[in-house]
Amino acid sequence: MNTPTDFRCGTVAIVGRPNVGKSTLLNHILGLKLSITSRKAQTTRHRLLGIHTTEDTQFLFVDTPGFQQKHINALNKSLNKTVTQVLTEVDVVLFVIEPMHLGDADRKVLALLPKDKPVLLVVNKLDLMGDKGNILPLIQDFDLEFPFIEIVPVSAKKNLNIDELLKSIRQHLPEQAAIYGADELTDRNERFLAAELLREKAFRFLGDEVPYGIAVEIEKFEMEGKLRRIHAAFIVDKESQKPMLIGKGGEKLKQISTEARQDMEKLFDGKVWLETWVKVKGGWADDERALKSLGY
Incomplete structure (x- = not known):
């Protein structure tokens, strides 16, 4: 695959508590349903790579299970180990939350986020916010909790601000050639x-x-x-x-x-x-x- 000199390619972890829309976000970026979704926690159980290639960038998104805090059995321990391992391996982290809400479950995931990597706060479900002005004080509150590189409000379901999110991610990816072919969408069979x-x-x-x-x-x-x-x-x-x-x-x-x-x-x-x-x-x-x- 021919790549320009300023081509960027890197891995991006999508993390957050269960049910904040991580898999929906990945599916909308890819333009097809790759990661499964439902309203129930524990829907995503596997690390899943979603590949999105543009003219100048290859984004390698890693959709992770929601960090489990209930029913701690061998399965949920395995899911949580997947989340913590992914955070050590990627170039950029997207921490996904819902608007107007940073609960205890979010804070437990927040405590896992690496301080030595760029972490973007993605405020999902923007379409559910009545007065968009409410998001400004909310963003200021979050900024006090963690040194986020950037805070990007989006709506995965309504496809709002997704291009802006991709531009923000791109800035923090390493300059290197694409790892996968332009038509590949995942590493899973x-x-x-x-x-x-x-x-x-x-x-x-x-x-x-x-x-x-x-x-x-x-x-x-x-x-x-x-x-x-x-x-x-x-x-x-x-x-x-x-x-x-x-x-x-x-x-x-x-x-x-x-x-x-x-x-x-x-x-x-x-x-x-x-x-x-x-x-x-x-x-x-x-x-x-x-x-x-x-x-x-």
């Missing part, structure tokens, strides 16, 4: 992305109890010409969760699978044949071996 889309739909369609005890295992992923044949198992923690996921006459599982398949076809740009079922693995979220086999 389709097998991983298929499992994530299935887990997202389960999070969206189920009540609060089941999602934290749910994982997805792709047991088979085969290409037949342009058709992808995918066999996937939902892993639940308790026998009582199985009927919740399957639903009456299999309707819930069918709904989850249909929506996930449609998203896969958009993302992979091809037809998908998907078969899903439910398996019970008691205590998987606190079992180191089970977590390893599921990619955590």
Whole structure:
């Protein structure tokens, strides 16, 4: 790939407490749905690289799990370790918060932020603020909490101020050639992305109890010409969760699978044949071996 002499390329961590819109922000920057989203905490469980390449810059965004402060089991310890490790490895950090709010959960993430790297405060959900003048005293308060390089208000959902955010990030990236090809969007394979889309739909369609005890295992992923044949198992923690996921006459599982398949076809740009079922693995979220086999 030809790169001009002033080309910049670097890694950018997106961090914050659960549900502040980190994955939505990444998806809007990339212009497609790569990172899964839902209103539930713990939706993002993996470190995910999203690649955004322009004429003079390659942004390597690392979407991290929200820093977990409840249900501290082996899974959540693993998620938190991912966040702290990413912060030591990247060039720039985006600390994402909601407007008019810097709560205890935000402050715990704030305490992890590196003092030796450029950290931008990204105030998301700007569209929800009635009087935009309210943001000025808010910004001044945040400035006292941490030496942010810059404070950028955005709305990931409404695509407001995203270009300004990218300009701000670019200034702090190292001058070097692109690491990935201009058409590459992630370092993750389709097998991983298929499992994530299935887990997202389960999070969206189920009540609060089941999602934290749910994982997805792709047991088979085969290409037949342009058709992808995918066999996937939902892993639940308790026998009582199985009927919740399957639903009456299999309707819930069918709904989850249909929506996930449609998203896969958009993302992979091809037809998908998907078969899903439910398996019970008691205590998987606190079992180191089970977590390893599921990619955590």
